[in-house]
Amino acid sequence: MAVKFFGQFLLERGAVTREQLLEAVAYQEAKNLKLGDYAVSKGYLTAEQLTRINDEQQRTDMRIGELAVLMGMITRPKLDELLMMQKNDHVMIGEAFVRKGLLTPDVVERELVAFREDQRPYAHSVATAPEGSDDAVVASADITMKMLQRVAHVEAKLGDAAPVEMIPTDAYCAVSVKFSGDSNSEYVLCFTRELAARIAVSFVGTTTVTDADIKDGAREFCNIVCGNVMAVMARKGKAVEISPPKDLMPGSSITEGRKALCYMIATSALGSQALIIS
Amino acid sequence: MSKKRVLIVDDSGLVAKQLAKILEDSGEFEPVGHGQNGLEGIKLFTSLKPDVVLMDLVMPEMDGLQAIRSIMALNKNAQIVVISSAGGVGEKVVEALKFGARSVISKPFDAQKVIEVIKGLA
Numbered sequence: 001m002a003v004k005f006f007g008q009f010l011l012e013r014g015a016v017t018r019e020q021l022l023e024a025v026a027y028q029e030a031k032n033l034k035l036g037d038y039a040v041s042k043g044y045l046t047a048e049q050l051t052r053i054n055d056e057q058q059r060t061d062m063r064i065g066e067l068a069v070l071m072g073m074i075t076r077p078k079l080d081e082l083l084m085m086q087k088n089d090h091v092m093i094g095e096a097f098v099r100k101g102l103l104t105p106d107v108v109e110r111e112l113v114a115f116r117e118d119q120r121p122y123a124h125s126v127a128t129a130p131e132g133s134d135d136a137v138v139a140s141a142d143i144t145m146k147m148l149q150r151v152a153h154v155e156a157k158l159g160d161a162a163p164v165e166m167i168p169t170d171a172y173c174a175v176s177v178k179f180s181g182d183s184n185s186e187y188v189l190c191f192t193r194e195l196a197a198r199i200a201v202s203f204v205g206t207t208t209v210t211d212a213d214i215k216d217g218a219r220e221f222c223n224i225v226c227g228n229v230m231a232v233m234a235r236k237g238k239a240v241e242i243s244p245p246k247d248l249m250p251g252s253s254i255t256e257g258r259k260a261l262c263y264m265i266a267t268s269a270l271g272s273q274a275l276i277i278s
Numbered sequence: 279m280s281k282k283r284v285l286i287v288d289d290s291g292l293v294a295k296q297l298a299k300i301l302e303d304s305g306e307f308e309p310v311g312h313g314q315n316g317l318e319g320i321k322l323f324t325s326l327k328p329d330v331v332l333m334d335l336v337m338p339e340m341d342g343l344q345a346i347r348s349i350m351a352l353n354k355n356a357q358i359v360v361i362s363s364a365g366g367v368g369e370k371v372v373e374a375l376k377f378g379a380r381s382v383i384s385k386p387f388d389a390q391k392v393i394e395v396i397k398g399l400a
Binding site: 018 | 292
């Protein structure tokens, strides 16, 4: 069980074949145009204007719509109207299967029910963050709790977020994963040896694990959490990439100029863990 | 009937151990090798000639997408299953399927699901 896309869920269940999934995705890709192309198709921008915006985008990291407004090619109300139209025209993967005649509406509906049931544990947020925090911050805290339960069978409680300046010195190990794209947060999870060992044992399914396994398990756990955060963010329309997990030294400072929040995670009999996101 | 031979390519030794155990416990599959990056995966594919490859996507030196392309160029009938670090790597999984991967398994693994997916390969 993990946060996943409906198409992937169907493939893993054997409800569709790889070829059918690719056919539906190709249909989606043809129908769900990027904003610039969509604006041209609807007559809000000319092809020449879009080329100029694309050229300008090479020099900035701004979104197409924002650039179009900034360059005076479209007004803010028109952009909002366009975004709304694009959202309404968006073809979901289930709809794509139906339109291509690959699945019937009944089957899609039945599979959606199963999908929602599969994803139910991930649907509700338990974490809160100060106003203005990156969405990935809340999602990271939330998924960490759920994965502790799912992977390590550890019931944990999440405390309030508080700012911190360094990785706790008493951590057995600390692992960092950086988000990029629509989030510039960094996920850092600090482990006691007991918790990291519990996770490693759970991964391997045997009672004996080496120190290398334990640290590997900590990295893998963070990789899974952040991969799931990507899925949550994607559902919100945000494209986020993650770096491979990297070890951090306990006691080291948070990168200068960045903010870090520490969520205390209380776990039964396994000590408290600090989750830090900067 | 002989067991199907499975090559695991994942930079995490722990994940490889976990998958190897799932395969062994099934009694139907035999883990025959472990590559820690795409390059090692290609070399092991060539030397071991496995029936199935389980391939992670995000790895150092050479990622899974490049490795899938290379393996499919070597043998267009290769049976590759993507190990998705999360369902979240939607676009990369689709890209891997376009390159020729047959299916996908998500972490954290559900042992039964892993075996079902591999058994479901044509």
